[in-house]
Amino acid sequence: MTRLRKLLATIRLPAISVLVALLVGAIVIMLSDLEVLGKIPQDPLGAIVLGVQRVYLAYTSLLMGAFGDPAKFGKAIAAGGDAVLWAKAFRPITETLLASVPLMFVGLAVMVSFRTGVFNIGGEGQFMMGALGGTIAAIVLGGAGLPTPITILGVVALGALFGAAWAFIPGILKARVGASEVITTIMLNYIANLFIFFLLVNWELIQREDRTQPISKALDKFVVIPTILPIEALRLHLGFIVALLLAVVVSWFLWRTAKGFELRAAGLNLPAARYAGMGAASSVVIAMLISGAIAGIGGAFEVVGTVKQLTTAISGGVGFTAIAIALVGGTRPSGVVATSLVFGALRNGGALMGLNTGIPIDLLFFIQALVIMFIAAPSLTQRLIRSPFKRRVKEATA
Amino acid sequence: MRLELREITKQFPGVLANDRVSIAVDKGEVLGLLGENGAGKTTLMNILSGLYRPDSGAILIDGTERVFRDPAEAIAAGIGMVHQHFMLVPVFDVIESVALGAEPTTGPLGTFDRATARKQIIELSERYGLAVDPDAKIENLPVGVRQRVEILKALYRKSDILVLDEPSAVLTPQETEELFEIIRGLAKAGTSVIFITHKLNEVLAVADRITVLRRGAVAGNTTPSKADASSLAEMMVGREVQLTVSRGASKPGKPILQVQAMNVLDGRGGVAVHEASFEVHAGEILAVAGVQGNGQTELVEALTGLRPIDSGSLILDGNHLEGGSPRHIADAGVAHIPEDRSRDGMIKGMTVAENYVLNAYHRPPFSTGGRLDLKAIAARATQAVKDFDVRTPSIDTDIASLSGGNQQKVIVAREFGRDVRLVVAAQPTRGLDVGSIEYIHHRIVEQRDAGAAVLIVSTELDEVLALGDRVAVMYEGRIVGILDAKDATRERVGLLMGGAVA
Numbered sequence: 001m002t003r004l005r006k007l008l009a010t011i012r013l014p015a016i017s018v019l020v021a022l023l024v025g026a027i028v029i030m031l032s033d034l035e036v037l038g039k040i041p042q043d044p045l046g047a048i049v050l051g052v053q054r055v056y057l058a059y060t061s062l063l064m065g066a067f068g069d070p071a072k073f074g075k076a077i078a079a080g081g082d083a084v085l086w087a088k089a090f091r092p093i094t095e096t097l098l099a100s101v102p103l104m105f106v107g108l109a110v111m112v113s114f115r116t117g118v119f120n121i122g123g124e125g126q127f128m129m130g131a132l133g134g135t136i137a138a139i140v141l142g143g144a145g146l147p148t149p150i151t152i153l154g155v156v157a158l159g160a161l162f163g164a165a166w167a168f169i170p171g172i173l174k175a176r177v178g179a180s181e182v183i184t185t186i187m188l189n190y191i192a193n194l195f196i197f198f199l200l201v202n203w204e205l206i207q208r209e210d211r212t213q214p215i216s217k218a219l220d221k222f223v224v225i226p227t228i229l230p231i232e233a234l235r236l237h238l239g240f241i242v243a244l245l246l247a248v249v250v251s252w253f254l255w256r257t258a259k260g261f262e263l264r265a266a267g268l269n270l271p272a273a274r275y276a277g278m279g280a281a282s283s284v285v286i287a288m289l290i291s292g293a294i295a296g297i298g299g300a301f302e303v304v305g306t307v308k309q310l311t312t313a314i315s316g317g318v319g320f321t322a323i324a325i326a327l328v329g330g331t332r333p334s335g336v337v338a339t340s341l342v343f344g345a346l347r348n349g350g351a352l353m354g355l356n357t358g359i360p361i362d363l364l365f366f367i368q369a370l371v372i373m374f375i376a377a378p379s380l381t382q383r384l385i386r387s388p389f390k391r392r393v394k395e396a397t398a
Numbered sequence: 399m400r401l402e403l404r405e406i407t408k409q410f411p412g413v414l415a416n417d418r419v420s421i422a423v424d425k426g427e428v429l430g431l432l433g434e435n436g437a438g439k440t441t442l443m444n445i446l447s448g449l450y451r452p453d454s455g456a457i458l459i460d461g462t463e464r465v466f467r468d469p470a471e472a473i474a475a476g477i478g479m480v481h482q483h484f485m486l487v488p489v490f491d492v493i494e495s496v497a498l499g500a501e502p503t504t505g506p507l508g509t510f511d512r513a514t515a516r517k518q519i520i521e522l523s524e525r526y527g528l529a530v531d532p533d534a535k536i537e538n539l540p541v542g543v544r545q546r547v548e549i550l551k552a553l554y555r556k557s558d559i560l561v562l563d564e565p566s567a568v569l570t571p572q573e574t575e576e577l578f579e580i581i582r583g584l585a586k587a588g589t590s591v592i593f594i595t596h597k598l599n600e601v602l603a604v605a606d607r608i609t610v611l612r613r614g615a616v617a618g619n620t621t622p623s624k625a626d627a628s629s630l631a632e633m634m635v636g637r638e639v640q641l642t643v644s645r646g647a648s649k650p651g652k653p654i655l656q657v658q659a660m661n662v663l664d665g666r667g668g669v670a671v672h673e674a675s676f677e678v679h680a681g682e683i684l685a686v687a688g689v690q691g692n693g694q695t696e697l698v699e700a701l702t703g704l705r706p707i708d709s710g711s712l713i714l715d716g717n718h719l720e721g722g723s724p725r726h727i728a729d730a731g732v733a734h735i736p737e738d739r740s741r742d743g744m745i746k747g748m749t750v751a752e753n754y755v756l757n758a759y760h761r762p763p764f765s766t767g768g769r770l771d772l773k774a775i776a777a778r779a780t781q782a783v784k785d786f787d788v789r790t791p792s793i794d795t796d797i798a799s800l801s802g803g804n805q806q807k808v809i810v811a812r813e814f815g816r817d818v819r820l821v822v823a824a825q826p827t828r829g830l831d832v833g834s835i836e837y838i839h840h841r842i843v844e845q846r847d848a849g850a851a852v853l854i855v856s857t858e859l860d861e862v863l864a865l866g867d868r869v870a871v872m873y874e875g876r877i878v879g880i881l882d883a884k885d886a887t888r889e890r891v892g893l894l895m896g897g898a899v900a
């Protein structure tokens with residue numbers, strides 16, 4: 001009972017924020033629709049009806065894009081074991097899960113650093129470097145004909161190593177000379193991007209044969225990350241399970257180990273951590289190493305498992321969305337997983353919404369940004385939601 | 399102007415902070431509002447100043463009921479508040495700080511009329527004897543002067559009622575005396591003053607009438623002429639309290655801590671501790687007296703490994719500890735109750751249990767092989783909470799939500815929860831209520847009697863004299879005298895604190 005109540009209390013603000021953001025999004029949809037606007041002067045009521053219809057279409061498309069069409073579920077189940085129907089019905093959901101995988105990895109990575117009081121903005125770069133490591137491992141190990149499990153282990157390991165190495169630089173700079181990690185990690189994001197660009201057009205090992213664009217060889221020729229579901233069209237792969245496992249491991253590490261205790265202590269109150277005899281400088285470096293490794297593994301899975309080729313667009317802003325996810329998720333692993341699923345659904349559902357209504361996917365970034373704003377300004381959100389309710393209660397009891 | 403709060407009730411989740419509290423203050427009167435930490439004093443004043451809305455009850459000014467929806471309305475009604483924690487912008491100067499939000503303007507663009515503000519402020523500070531340099535930057539001012547700026551700020555807004563929430567907590571005895579003069583002057587000029595404190599002698603010294611709060615409710619009303627310290631303490635705590643520490647004679651054993659010719663730098667190019675030499679023996683308390691800022695903080699930090707020792711030696715039980723890390727020194731048997739409880743002594747955002755193991759989490763039984771043993775931590779923390787009488791809903795409560803006294807008890811429980819050779823306690827009772835002070839003193843004396851060497855640093859002369867078997871006085875980084883308890887009279891120690899040669 002108290003557990004449930006605690007859970008409800010923790011998800012209240014994020015849930016309210018998402019709802020309010022969708023509400024504001026709805027208003028924007030109406031106001032940015034020329035037909036609706038045009039109707040307002042002669043027929044305001046009709047304009048509102050039309051606007052509501054548009055919003056309804058947009059959001060149902062969003063939902064169906066993210067979770068699938070209930071009608072298709074029924075058909076697939078009725079038809080029994082027809083793989084094509086099943087794939088059609090369940091692909092939206094698995095694609096949502098797939099879209100949430102990189103968000104989970106980098107969200108967890110950023111969360112660990114936040115818990116330690118390090119503001120790692122470099123998830124983007126660490127993710128990209130991890131993707132580079134994964135690419136190299138796939139080509140070298142897979143190319144040498146090693147068994148798939150070993151190649152995959154290599155992909156994960158090199159991804160983690162590259163990500164951690166990239167994060168080590170800002171970590172040691174902060175610990176040794178006090179360089180602000182906000183600045184250094186942002187700069188390293190650019191460097192990672194340009195470094196990968198450089199390799200993609202100059203390094204034969206990874207460069208796509210007979211292409212001059214910055215794009216790597218097709219990685220599925222070297223290794224394929226196994227998918228989880230028996231139907232081929234459902235692309236959800238091992239990375240999803242690894243991400244969930246990592247969430248558990250991170251949670252265990254932070255709350256059940258002495259080192260995790262130190263990191264949390266340092267994150268909350270550095271002078272007190274020093275007073276208690278903890279090495280504050282080493283906390284920073286360790287946090288960055290862990291953070292970078294997790295982001296790197298995410299990059300490796302994304303490039304080898306999902307996209308199957310390395311380009312400089314591999315990260316697609318995931319490092320920044322991850323910051324939002326870590327905060328919205330209350331800097332808790334479970335919260336990060338849940339928020340990643342929501343953001344993954346928005347991303348994935350946005351495509352169908354765009355297709356059906358012509359509303360650009362940018363609207364979803366706008367909604368994401370609103371969610372973050374509402375979470376960052378809890379008192380505003382509380383006031384928006386709670387006070388009318390409270391007033392009503394008071395009146396009722398008066 | 400007569401102010402009355404009638405039957406104010408305020409419920410917080412789990413705490414009835416104010417329970418039908420009624421107080422009144424007349425024009426030109428000083429009301430002392432006395433109560434332990436957590437009694438509900440600040441809550442009551444936050445209601446008066448418009449920060450909180452009461453659940454029920456009324457605020458009456460000159461007999462008419464008023465409702466303050468926000469602080470601006472309370473200020474407009476003439477209520478000036480000096481908060482327990484100051485709310486000043488460090489980079490502003492005094493004029494800006496005082497005038498901010500009520501500034502006179504000039505010209506068509508309404509620019510800040512500094513000259514007028516300056517004149518008004520100087521006039522105010524002269525009228526009420528609040529000496530401040532109007533052009534000084536806040537960050538360069540000592541705490542006592544910052545408080546005067548806060549008072550000026552309230553007066554500048556033409557407050558008829560001035561509320562001072564625990565104003566003496568940050569002041570030296572002399573500054574407190576000066577503050578009392580200011581309050582008397584204000585009252586004489588017709589301002590009503592509500593003076594909040596948990597210190598008995600202060601209400602006796604400055605108040606015209608006294609209202610005592612206990613656990614959110616009024617425990618009694620009295621006047622300084624009818625009450626004395628022990629009757630007030632009883633009203634405040636709800637039982638008889640011992641105002642002096644009872645302790646037997648010390649039986650000093652061999653020296654545990656030996657400090658020889660120690661120099662410590664202050665980190666800003668100066669020397670904070672100058673050639674300090676002293677010993678603390680097993681079974682005795684050495685109390686270090688001194689006005690704040692005479693090197694005591696740095697001395698304690700050096701003894702506990704938080705600040706490097708520039709030269710000289712630090713010997714514990716015959717072993718040299720210079721250059722030792724805080725953990726190394728703690729492991730050698732040094733318990734440290736830090737001066738700044740919130741900054742160093744605990745981690746807000748962590749639970750009582752986590753704070754209890756803050757410097758032992760890495761050792762058995764709390765962890766083995768790098769893994770925390772949550773069961774063992776919970777078991778020991780539960781026991782400690784019981785042993786040290788920590789009032790907390792549970793060991794999983796965030797320590798930030800405990801009262802100061804209970805937070806300090808968690809720290810003391812942690813530090814005394816292992817084999818202790820030396821206790822280093824800096825300002826161990828600062829900001830605590832009578833009950834907690836009594837309790838912490840008792841625990842410290844207990845450590846002494848168990849054979850530990852105890853070093854206490856305090857700026858409260860009463861505490862130094864009550865606890866010290868020997869008294870050392872620091873002045874400008876030097877130990878200017880060490881007296882036996884029998885020679886350590888208030889006068890002698892006070893003179894040494896002021897820099898007189900022994």
Ligand SMILES: Nc1ncnc2c1ncn2[C@@H]1O[C@H](COP(=O)(O)OP(=O)(O)O)[C@@H](O)[C@H]1O
Pocket residue numbers: 410411413414415433434435436437438439440441442799
């Ligand atoms: N904003 C708040 N939310 C919940 N509880 C509070 C809040 N402010 C104060 N309290 C609780 O109310 C009680 C009275 O606190 P306070 O008025 O600060 O006491 P005092 O100023 O006398 O020390 C305490 O138990 C405190 O923990």
Ligand SMILES: [Mg+2]
Pocket residue numbers: 436439440441482563564
């Ligand atoms: Mg208070």
